[in-house]
Amino acid sequence: MTSLREIDGADAAAVRDALPAALDGSSPLALGFEPSAEDVVPAGTAVVIATSGSSGIPKRVVLSAAALRASAEATVPRLGSGQWMLALPAAYIAGVQVLARSLLAGYEPVLLAGRFTVNSFVDATERMRDDVHRFTSFVPAQLATLLDAAESRPEVRDALASYRAILVGGQALPEQQRMRAAAAGARIVRTYGSSETAGGCVYDGIPLDGVRLVEVDGEIRIGGLMLADGYLGDAERSEQVFVTAPDGARWYRTGDAGTIGDDGRLSITGRIDNVIVSGGINVSLDRVERIVRGVPGLEQAVVVGMPDERWGEASVIFLAAGVGDVEEMFEQARALVSAEIGPHARPAQLEVSPELPTLASGKPDREALRRMARD
Structure with a gap:
């Protein structure tokens, strides 16, 4: 050691x-x-x-x-x-x-x-x-x-x-x-x-040489020499996330939902746990966010869940202050989500903030946004 x-x-x-x-x-x-x-x-x-x-x-x-x-x-x-x-x-x-x-x-x-x-x-x-x-x-x-x-x-x-x-x-x-x-x-x-795969190991949907992909019960798992040894001081989590198959192969459970095509191309559809229950129906917030980002002006928007008196849970769009008609963008987003998923999945609010909170890596700080939505 x-x-x-x-x-x-x-x-x-x-x-x-x-x-x-x-x-x-x-x-x-x-x-x-x-x-x-x-x-x-x-x-x-x-x-x-x-x-x-x-x-x-x-x-x-x-x-x-x-x-x-x-x-x-x-x-x-x-x-x-x-x-x-x-x-x-x-x-x-x-x-x-x-x-x-x-x-x-x-x-x-x-x-x-x-x-x-x-x-x-x-x-x-x-x-x-x-x-x-x-x-x-x-x-x-x-x-x-x-x-x-x-x-x-x-x-x-x-x-x-x-x-x-x-x-x-x-x-x-x-x-x-x-x-x-x-x-x-x-x-x-x-x-x-x-971090668990030593960084990006799939480029434009195709795994790098030596990278193995498999889908198990809707979850993407990754294998290969680039896998981390585990988590320091957390053997229990290491055993949950890094699993060994009966043939001895070691796999990382990504927690991401996705599919692998016949050509080996990976398509991620969202986080398995990034789901709300709206009107008794499961809604993938990752899917909602992808649709919302198709609206001009909302390319950098972030969607998170929040409690809702009517639906139980609903989603809210967070957007950094910019240009454009916010009301029009919001209505476009709701219409697109309703058409592709259903009315139960429509975002309930659009919140504009001077600056969205981010992690040091540059990713949106979704946990901070969830707290903002709850508050």
């Missing part, structure tokens, strides 16, 4: 400098939390990443050096090799993998100066090498910010188009946003994965 070394995940340069020893399995890192003397990990561990995700449940995911390497190396046959620019928090798995991929390719990763802004992205892109492929990784909100700026700033459009691939994960990418990105010349790769 090995002790952990704490690294300030907000200091991207510190994580970058410590990562080579972590990838060798000789000096495991604690990212996002302060380890105690009792926090020891198996030999060969690279990082332990603290994450609560959108559920608000704290977890500390134990990833071996072999898992990180397997994930980073599986990206190369799909995308190619080159230099990466870090635009995400270095304490989160997507940020760690950006650094790992660049280092394993033998190129110095380019770090964003300060917080993510349009200008910091352009400046970082200008510091990228011209003689190798360029790559980076965003969450949808970051991409949306750049696409808005690209409409009036040619340098932003040129910077986006200079990347061989821009990975976008963390949450579903609205189709309208994908189309806008394509029109701007940005080559987008939609990724699916989590």
Whole structure:
């Protein structure tokens, strides 16, 4: 067993400098939390990443050096090799993998100066090498910010188009946003994965080499060398989430509902537990949100559940302050949801906030939004 070394995940340069020893399995890192003397990990561990995700449940995911390497190396046959620019928090798995991929390719990763802004992205892109492929990784909100700026700033459009691939994960990418990105010349790769799978392991619906997918009772499970060892200090949860099949294969239970096509393509339909009961009928909030985001102006909207006197539970749309006729957008959303799912699934309210709460990873803080809806 090995002790952990704490690294300030907000200091991207510190994580970058410590990562080579972590990838060798000789000096495991604690990212996002302060380890105690009792926090020891198996030999060969690279990082332990603290994450609560959108559920608000704290977890500390134990990833071996072999898992990180397997994930980073599986990206190369799909995308190619080159230099990466870090635009995400270095304490989160997507940020760690950006650094790992660049280092394993033998190129110095380019770090964003300060917080993510349009200008910091352009400046970082200008510091990228011209003689190798360029790559980076965003969450949808970051991409949306750049696409808005690209409409009036040619340098932003040129910077986006200079990347061989821009990975976008963390949450579903609205189709309208994908189309806008394509029109701007940005080559987008939609990724699916989590800290438990050492980051994105399914690109545009197709698993990377060495990644196995299976659907069990409507839930997607993932297998492969990139799986985490489990959760630090939580054997019970580890046994519930990481299961071993009768043939000895190890699987990660994602908690996501989905299907796998005959061509092996994965389609996620939502979280198994992200369901409300409205008028006695189960309603997937993920499905409602996808429909709502099809309305122009609501591409970044977030849908959560709330108590409702009439229906028992209902959904509410949260939207950051922007432009457009809010009432008209709300009525369009209700009509689309009613047509596709039924009147019981129509959102009951649309709330506009100056700024939606987010996690450090850039994902919407759904637990904070649920509290806002209840209040």
